[in-house]
Amino acid sequence: MKTIGILGGMSAASTQIYYRELCTRTRERLGGLHSPELLIRSLDFAVIEKLQMAGQWDQAGAILNREAKALQRGGADFLLLATNTMHKLADQMMQGISIPLLHIAEATAARIQAAGLRRPGLMATAFTMEQDFYTGRLIAAGLAPLLPEAADRAETHRIIYDELCRDIVTPQSQAAYVAIAERLVTRGADSLILGCTEVGMLLNQAKVRVPVFDTTLVHCDAALEMALGCQQE
Numbered sequence: 001m002k003t004i005g006i007l008g009g010m011s012a013a014s015t016q017i018y019y020r021e022l023c024t025r026t027r028e029r030l031g032g033l034h035s036p037e038l039l040i041r042s043l044d045f046a047v048i049e050k051l052q053m054a055g056q057w058d059q060a061g062a063i064l065n066r067e068a069k070a071l072q073r074g075g076a077d078f079l080l081l082a083t084n085t086m087h088k089l090a091d092q093m094m095q096g097i098s099i100p101l102l103h104i105a106e107a108t109a110a111r112i113q114a115a116g117l118r119r120p121g122l123m124a125t126a127f128t129m130e131q132d133f134y135t136g137r138l139i140a141a142g143l144a145p146l147l148p149e150a151a152d153r154a155e156t157h158r159i160i161y162d163e164l165c166r167d168i169v170t171p172q173s174q175a176a177y178v179a180i181a182e183r184l185v186t187r188g189a190d191s192l193i194l195g196c197t198e199v200g201m202l203l204n205q206a207k208v209r210v211p212v213f214d215t216t217l218v219h220c221d222a223a224l225e226m227a228l229g230c231q232q233e
Contacts, residue, residue, distance in 0.1 A: 001037050002227040005076025005099075007067050009042035010083040011165035014197035014216060018082045021220045029224065036227060039074045041067045045165065048086070052127070061092030068093050078102055080223055084195050084215055085125045088133040105134050107222040108193060108215050109141035115211060117191045121146045121184030123177070123203070124195030126157040134195065146189045152180045156199075164198035177202045185210050 004022070008015030019040065026036045043063065051060040064086065068079055078100045081087055087104055094101050112120055120138070122145045128134045129147050138145045148156060159173045181192055181203060191211040194200050200214040 002077035002229070003037040003039060003075055004223050004227050005068075005071035005074070005079045006038060006040045006082050007043070007064060007071060007079060007093075008040060008082035009045055010048050010086055011045045011198060012042060013165060013167045013201070015040070015042055015082050017197070017200070017216050018080070018220060021217060022224065025220060025224050029228070036224070039071050039076050041071055043067065049161070049165075052085070057089060058092070060086070061089040064089055064093035065095055065097075068097050072097055072099050078223075078226060080104075080219060082216075082219075083197055084134060085127045088127060088131065090133075102219070102223055102226060103137070104215050104219045105137035106141070108195075108213055108218050109138050109143055110222075111213055111218050112143060112191060112193075113141060115191070117211060118142070119144045119146055119189055120191040120193045120213065121148070121181065121187075121189030121210075122193045122195045123148065123156050123180060123184075123199055124193070125160055126153055128195050129153050129156075138193075145193070146184055146187060148180050148184060152183065156180060159202075160196050160198055164196075164201050169201050174202045174207075178207050181208045 006018060022036045026034050048060055071079060076099060080102055084104055090101060120143060122129055135145050155176055163173055189210060191213060192208050194203055194214045197216045200216055205212045
């Protein structure tokens, strides 16, 4: 089994989901007492969030690059960046790194393509929805992502930072997310990408009438395939 290097903490809430789901999926796949071989570097999200809001992306990228190098030195065979938004800095993060990065948008696009779908709605942070570092990957894969309207994008972003990243889940916010998802479907989305690693705290397949692709779970599945080399032990 290859060692998975996880660069997380952005936020800690979603990194906990990564750890739990990778452990659960490994046990289901291999049985017995099996668990994944992991290295996890969890950052202080308050530092990263301040850099995001100040537009100091180069400084944030330098932090990610430093920590990716540490994971490589520690013995990771490949890397997961356990956040959608910070994939904005994937290229800077991987400078001087010789092990691969399993890109969350590419893993998600592959899963959507395999399902025969093409027009996914995207719910994520404003950075992920409104900049092309993420949607560009989806488009390059042949997809036509659909974004929420401006007010819905603002509310989606607010709930992520004000609530989900703080482990706060409320019925009101869940209802808001369900309504935003429904509006995307009404406008023509044939599927829904939970494009922030915390969005799955409020939405899942039971709450949406089109196929749902939770990027955290998709990322975990792809990482396990990569770690196992599609081989059972």
